[in-house]
Amino acid sequence: MLAAQAIDRCRNTQGVAVKPATTELPVVVIGAGPAGLAAAANLVDRGITPLVLEAGTAAGATVRDWSHVRLFSTWGEVVDPAAEKLLAPTGWTRPDPATYPSGGDWAERYLQPLADVLGDRVRLGATVTGVSRAGRDRIVDADRETQPFVVHVAYADGAEERIFARAVIDASGTWTTPSPAGGSGLPALGEKAAADRITYRVPDLKDPAVRAR
Numbered sequence: 562m563l564a565a566q567a568i569d570r571c572r573n574t575q576g577v578a579v580k581p582a583t584t585e586l587p588v589v590v591i592g593a594g595p596a597g598l599a600a601a602a603n604l605v606d607r608g609i610t611p612l613v614l615e616a617g618t619a620a621g622a623t624v625r626d627w628s629h630v631r632l633f634s635t636w637g638e639v640v641d642p643a644a645e646k647l648l649a650p651t652g653w654t655r656p657d658p659a660t661y662p663s664g665g666d667w668a669e670r671y672l673q674p675l676a677d678v679l680g681d682r683v684r685l686g687a688t689v690t691g692v693s694r695a696g697r698d699r700i701v702d703a704d705r706e707t708q709p710f711v712v713h714v715a716y717a718d719g720a721e722e723r724i725f726a727r728a729v730i731d732a733s734g735t736w737t738t739p740s741p742a743g744g745s746g747l748p749a750l751g752e753k754a755a756a757d758r759i760t761y762r763v764p765d766l767k768d769p770a771v772r773a774r
């Protein structure tokens with residue numbers, strides 16, 4: 562069953578959300594990075610419907626932020642076997658397994674084709690803002706484990722949605738929540754005050770504007 566059909570079943574004819582049988586629901590995957598897309602491919606391989614929700618405008622959104630950096634892993638290490646199986650019928654072939662892709666290569670030559678083959682099982686511009694259990698909150702918690710997950714989504718156009726899921730895989734990565742420069746997981750002395758002069762990313766020093774800064 563397509564994820565969209567499973568989600569439609571979460572609403573009755575008046576458009577009111579109802580609770581469907583959990584096994585009919587998709588597994589929601591948060592993030593269309595290498596881990597999220599590989600998870601989706603493995604779910605498809607097992608006959609389970611995934612629904613990948615990606616905050617960015619393209620597959621591998623955060624990998625594209627460091628597209629100028631070459632990986633320390635080879636192509637042979639960064640292509641998931643279930644993903645390769647899914648891509649094979651499209652005529653896709655893995656680049657030379659002994660060579661090293663850049664972040665841009667990884668996104669363009671593997672992650673984007675994989676998202677394309679997953680089709681409407683990947684939604685872009687969809688930021689997950691929370692995950693809870695249907696009908697359960699801080700006060701009502703009985704039978705939590707038997708209730709479907711409710712995934713709260715904010716879309717790029719301002720719309721919001723609640724999606725029921727049988728399970729949720731968090732593959733949102735760490736790029737947007739970098740560690741502080743200080744040791745012990747805490748900011749170094751003066752780090753917050755100097756925040757406007759610190760980048761936690763991998764600046765592209767070939768870019769004149771970045772270099773000037």
Ligand SMILES: Cc1cc2nc3c(=O)[nH]c(=O)nc-3n(C[C@H](O)[C@H](O)[C@H](O)COP(=O)(O)OP(=O)(O)OC[C@H]3O[C@@H](n4cnc5c(N)ncnc54)[C@H](O)[C@@H]3O)c2cc1C
Pocket residue numbers: 591592593594595596597614615616617620621622623624627630631632633634687688689690732733734735736737763
């Ligand atoms: C410069 C650099 C070089 C690296 N080189 C290697 C290497 O050679 N080999 C290696 O194995 N690893 C390498 N890594 C680590 C690399 O980042 C990870 O292997 C890989 O990107 C992790 O994939 P991921 O899917 O877990 O996370 P990410 O690639 O960070 O993907 C997470 C995705 O989730 C999306 N997302 C985040 N929050 C939300 C939300 N709330 N709702 C919806 N979507 C959301 C993001 O937009 C993103 O697309 C490198 C990292 C860096 C920075």
